[in-house]
Structures are given as C-alpha cells and as structure tokens.
Amino acid sequence: MGILAHMKTKFSTLLACMLAVALLAAPLASQAQQAPAKAEEQQSPTKEIGSEVGWGVGTVLANVFYMPTKVVYAGLGLLTGGIGYMLTAGRGDVANEIIYPAVKGTYVLTTDHLKGEQPVVFIGPGPDDQPPEQVSKAPSDSNLEPR
Secondary structure (H helix, E strand, O other), rough: HHHHHHHHHHHHHHHHOOOOOOHHHHHHHHHHHHHHHHHHOOHHHHHHHHHHHHHHHHHHHHHHHHHHHHHHHHHHHHHHHHHHHHHHHOHHHHHHHHHHHHHHHOOOOOOOHHHOOOOOOOOOOOOOOOOOOOOOOOOOOHHHOOO
C-alpha cells in the first residue's frame, strides 16, 4: 500500500471519528445553550447533563432498531394493501384498512417516548378512526337550554 493510500485511510478514519464526536456532542451544545435559563432551578447541572446524554444515547440506540422495523412494516403494509386491492377487484376500503394502520404512527423515537411522556404508536389508527376529542371543563350549550 502506497503512502498516499495510507494517508487517505488515516484521514478517512479521523474524519469518521470527528463526525461521531460532533454528533454525540450536539445534544451537549444544545443543553449548554438552554442551561443559563434553568441555572437557578438546577442544583447539579453535571448530573442533569449526564442524564440527558444518557437519554440521548438510549434514543439513538433505540432508533437504530425501531426505525428500520417501522419502515419495513409500513412497506409490507403498502404491499399487502395493494394485493388486497387487487384481490377484491378494486375495493379501496379494504386496501385502506390495511394501509392506514401500517403507514401511520411513530417513525422516530424521542427522549419523551423513552421517558414515557408520549406514547409510541407502532400501528396507527385506521382510516375511520377519529382522534380522541379534547374534554372541555366548560359547560356545553346544551346544558344551558331551558327545559
């Protein structure tokens, strides 16, 4: 192997390491920018940053497995929905009942998903499923009508 090829290999390795460090340090830089606003309420900033880094690393590792699985599931749902459409002589409702749950849902996990603050929706709602309505604490107009 010539000197030029050896230098190219070393440079590529150095560049890959620098990229990995930059990607891992990005959450720390973001946290450092937000830290002055929260400085009074935090007692141990080192512990908080360490915790956030841990959640970030866990999120990245979870996404390494979750994202390809979700994309393959959605692709197979699209394929199955197309086959269902053809086998039922063009009934779109059959295809939609297969496709919608496969392609809807969570594709990227966040730290909120890992902490349990947001639900992970692997199989999405169907085409006829409505999102849950917000429950209002104010009295409705129907309760105010005279009887």
